[in-house]
Amino acid sequence: MRVVALTGGIGGAKLALGLTRLLEPDELSFVVNTGDDFEHLGFHISPDVDTLTYTLAEEANPETGWGRRDETWHFMEALERFGGETWFRLGDRDLALHTFRRTRLDAGATLTQATREICGKLGIAHDVWPMSDDPVRTRVRTPDGALAFQHYFVRDRCAPAVTGFEFAGVETAAVNPELVTALQGPVRAVVICPSNPFVSVDPIVDIPGMRDLLRGTGAPVLAVSPIVGGQAIKGPTAKMMRELAIPATAEQVAAHYAGLITAFVLDERDAAAQPAIEALGLDTVVAQTVMVTLQDRVDLACAVLDFIDRLRADPRPAHG
């Protein structure tokens, strides 16, 4: 029985790491957002895939959450002198991964194949599946026009006000075929990690057929709230919700996933919202979702698995 976990970057990768401490490689697979992938300096950069793989390999930079630990920046310093684009920070060691990926893609490998090889080299045993091998490119709508996601997120530091999102290419993207196969087998649950609903999870679930595939397993589909006490632990989720005139609450996150999820994990600080979320027809559990230490990550993963077991043992009639 397999848990399929959907994740974006830093926040989701924390829970992902915790889950790998409790589930074997044949019990857990990851589906990763590639909507913020981009072509940059001739490399194919896959920020969420890279954050997840570095995190699972325990080589992520603990200060930033992205990039590698013990990194140096001599390439960037030299590139600046050439007037090259340096707003997206590529460390000297990180460049090896991007170069390796490009050589594999140039040789005809799919992003899934290249990712599997990278995982193998980094000693990661769990499947890490890009959501699709087809390009999907998130664009952030602002009053001054749409921005490529990394321009919004990194170059402009999330400063522009958000009015909406586009996932260019999503209409014709195919669900990762390895995921399709896995979902035909026994599925214990689908877990949506505490990632940004708008730019990390929506690109995944908006791929044609993805929602039906995930729901069609009959297993619980649960989301862990990325909003705690009105704040996003990491990233612009709360800022985006305010700009979209959506209250930055766990309840609104749950409502955003309506029709997809059957259950919801909210933080202790938001326990008061539990009745309102259950009124959406969802099972809920309250947990400590803020992950600072490795033990926090494992504890939350444990709480999620306990919740899944409960959901599977006693399905409520409404969504059993």
Next chain:
Amino acid sequence: MRVVALTGGIGGAKLALGLTRLLEPDELSFVVNTGDDFEHLGFHISPDVDTLTYTLAEEANPETGWGRRDETWHFMEALERFGGETWFRLGDRDLALHTFRRTRLDAGATLTQATREICGKLGIAHDVWPMSDDPVRTRVRTPDGALAFQHYFVRDRCAPAVTGFEFAGVETAAVNPELVTALQGPVRAVVICPSNPFVSVDPIVDIPGMRDLLRGTGAPVLAVSPIVGGQAIKGPTAKMMRELAIPATAEQVAAHYAGLITAFVLDERDAAAQPAIEALGLDTVVAQTVMVTLQDRVDLACAVLDFIDRLRADPRPAHG
């Protein structure tokens, strides 16, 4: 009046640097071998152009002659872990140049344009012209088949015995258009720097029309011997000559350039060969051609320019 200097990598770049100390940017231009360019790890690597530009910028690694001074190798270390190709050493800072070049080529720039921009960023005022914007790829014939030049030169450390050379693409390559224009103006001399005749200079002069263009200026065409006392100062020239059953002598270098050059600069150690070289119909001068210090480079450049002045003032009837 312009001196046009043909050069390959390390040896030629030494004299090139000396010449830049004596001639202004409108008095000196370089034509550089691109026969050992190659596509590697998704980069366009132009080893001789890069050695020349780093040398002229005084940023070359003084230990190796190639690559940058104060270099670090974290990219290579990380790439090795991914099983990437690490036989061609690309330093962290050097990678910035290759990335910049690729972004410019990807954007439609010619190699000449990209090189000009790189020179601008490195503070190089003299023209550095790739011999052609069309790909020419040197292959080294060996008893076990032909090897791409960098495979022979770097990966296999010049170990295979050489039986000949191929310059794939040279038949359809066009002479760099900026060189064509320059050669239509007043030319003081053409100088073949002390580079490998077979793999650094022949790819340049074998471009269709190149020999006629160089000779057609009417200016002296002189070569500086890369062979001194039966040895190559740098690189496999002497080894290649032995394998090709050509005595590794200055005289044989002069003979190799028959029909192209009008004059020859040989080292003091080879002064005994002067009559034999003059018997080939060439003007000659004996100089100290071994360049260890910067002053050696300037001194040889000075000797070459004096020789040119003498040749121009008193052209011998045979080739005036």
